[in-house]
Amino acid sequence: MTTYDENLRRAETYLARFAKDGVKNRINGESVPAISGETFETISPVDLKPLASVAKSGAEDIDKAATAAKEAFVEWRAMGGPERKKLMHRIADAIVDRAEEIALIECMDTGQAFRFMSKAALRGAENFRFFGDLAPGARDGKTLYAANQINITSRKPIGPVGIITPWNTPFMLSTWKIAPALASGCTIVHKPAEFSPLSASLLVEIAEEAGLPKGVWNTVHGFGEDAGRALTEHPAIKAIGFVGEGKTGSMIMAQGAPTLKRVHFELGGKNPVIVFADSDLERAVDAAVFMIYSLNGERCTSSSRLLVEASIYEEFTEKVAARAANIKIGHPLDPETVIGPLIHPEHEKKVLSYFDVAREEGVTIATGGTKADGPGGGCYVKPTLFTNAKNSMRVAQEEIFGPVLTAIPFADEAEALAMANDIEYGLTAYLWTSDLTRSMRFSEQLEAGMIWINSENTRHLPAPFGGVKNSGIGRDGGDWSFDFYMETVNRAFATTAHKIPKLGG
Numbered sequence: 001m002t003t004y005d006e007n008l009r010r011a012e013t014y015l016a017r018f019a020k021d022g023v024k025n026r027i028n029g030e031s032v033p034a035i036s037g038e039t040f041e042t043i044s045p046v047d048l049k050p051l052a053s054v055a056k057s058g059a060e061d062i063d064k065a066a067t068a069a070k071e072a073f074v075e076w077r078a079m080g081g082p083e084r085k086k087l088m089h090r091i092a093d094a095i096v097d098r099a100e101e102i103a104l105i106e107c108m109d110t111g112q113a114f115r116f117m118s119k120a121a122l123r124g125a126e127n128f129r130f131f132g133d134l135a136p137g138a139r140d141g142k143t144l145y146a147a148n149q150i151n152i153t154s155r156k157p158i159g160p161v162g163i164i165t166p167w168n169t170p171f172m173l174s175t176w177k178i179a180p181a182l183a184s185g186c187t188i189v190h191k192p193a194e195f196s197p198l199s200a201s202l203l204v205e206i207a208e209e210a211g212l213p214k215g216v217w218n219t220v221h222g223f224g225e226d227a228g229r230a231l232t233e234h235p236a237i238k239a240i241g242f243v244g245e246g247k248t249g250s251m252i253m254a255q256g257a258p259t260l261k262r263v264h265f266e267l268g269g270k271n272p273v274i275v276f277a278d279s280d281l282e283r284a285v286d287a288a289v290f291m292i293y294s295l296n297g298e299r300c301t302s303s304s305r306l307l308v309e310a311s312i313y314e315e316f317t318e319k320v321a322a323r324a325a326n327i328k329i330g331h332p333l334d335p336e337t338v339i340g341p342l343i344h345p346e347h348e349k350k351v352l353s354y355f356d357v358a359r360e361e362g363v364t365i366a367t368g369g370t371k372a373d374g375p376g377g378g379c380y381v382k383p384t385l386f387t388n389a390k391n392s393m394r395v396a397q398e399e400i401f402g403p404v405l406t407a408i409p410f411a412d413e414a415e416a417l418a419m420a421n422d423i424e425y426g427l428t429a430y431l432w433t434s435d436l437t438r439s440m441r442f443s444e445q446l447e448a449g450m451i452w453i454n455s456e457n458t459r460h461l462p463a464p465f466g467g468v469k470n471s472g473i474g475r476d477g478g479d480w481s482f483d484f485y486m487e488t489v490n491r492a493f494a495t496t497a498h499k500i501p502k503l504g505g
Contacts, residue, residue: 015108463477
């Protein structure tokens with residue numbers, strides 16, 4: 001394992017190119033500034049110092065990128081699935097070759113700890129391999145027999161699509177959206193989050209160096225109200241895949257409505273981890289702590305509500321509090337760090353505001369509840385546990401998106417289910433019990449798109465990923481991804497000279 005000093009030295013080397021050249025758009029195979037010439041600064045959450053100037057794009061830049069994607073679509077959709085598979089594997093190989101560079105840049109751009117980011121690039125490569133392997137069969141359909149008729153279905157790519165990705169683990173989440181789009185035969189206009197734009201430039205660069213034709217993948221930087229809105233409104237863009245928060249998703253849906261855009265949303269969550277007294281409590285503690293305090297708590301699938309059976313509530317929350325208080329806060333490039341700085345001062349301010357909310361609502365702050373001192377003086381927040389809360393409180397209902405866990409006791413199964421479902425979100429849920437019958441019964445009634453039983457979030461790429469209620473629309477993963485990026489076409493062949501109604505004869 002590399003040391004902190006080695007990571008810091010290498011990160012400075014990798015970041016030097018961005019400090020010198022800035023972050024430009026990538027349109028039709030060329031790195032170009034915004035047409036307006038405008039830029040904005042991206043800062044590191046470690047010390048709040050600028051990392052690079054970034055193209056501040058607008059409608060003209062999006063139009064140029066969408067036009068390039070539309071023109072490239074003709075040849076890209078015609079490429080055979082086996083050829084796309086080979087190309088996507090080359091992209092995956094190139095990601096692996098530059099995994100260290102990607103990880104170190106993301107650490108400094110997002111504040112995420114190296115112990116997690118070191119794996120993010122490898123997961124991104126696996127996304128390309130997995131969906132590349134599916135590319136040869138992406139257009140396949142079914143044969144459906146009827147009286148005097150055979151129906152044959154097939155799929156074809158929908159066209160140029162817009163991908164809008166978030167600032168938390170941006171590299172991996174970008175690959176999660178872009179890889180299936182490319183495998184299906186779609187072309188891309190990618191608008192990365194303005195808080196963490198650096199790795200998006202690396203990703204499109206890697207893809208084109210691996211042989212991706214120009215114009216197939218275009219990356220345009222900027223703010224949601226300018227570049228983002230222009231993308232969601234552009235008539236050449238047939239669909240929008242978005243990962244982010246619900247308010248933005250609602251705006252995207254409205255902006256895309258006049259052009260009847262298809263949308264796929266992976267939105268927020270206030271996910272419950274439900275622990276019954278018959279659970280393996282040590283494993284449940286491990287899972288609850290990991291799913292809220294890893295990745296700085298800045299993850300949509302974090303287990304941010306802890307519902308614990310009353311008979312073990314005090315014991316369980318004491319263990320969680322002790323673990324949280326012992327978590328190492330530090331520089332993201334330190335291999336020992338678990339929690340680094342939050343993404344940006346604006347987000348840090350939001351997370352810190354909930355400590356005042358908690359005090360006003362009368363919950364107990366069992367540990368944390370304050371800003372933390374960290375190297376560089378950036379956006380560090382202590383891992384926090386709220387106890388003795390009620391499910392109706394803001395700290396239990398609103399997505400904080402930081403290392404903050406709210407613990408609530410429940411009396412019985414009925415109350416646990418009612419509390420778990422009494423929320424506007426429905427992304428994930430985590431259930432801990434040794435009673436198999438209860439796990440079947442209880443999980444069937446949970447209002448969540450994904451449920452892990454006696455487990456933390458362990459992704460299986462062929463399985464569907466997505467939420468219900470205000471947590472999203474649609475599913476990623478396996479063949480479900482192609483349902484979004486492709487149109488299904490049915491062709492009906494008459495097998496007999498059946499009688500056709502005669503009119504006017």
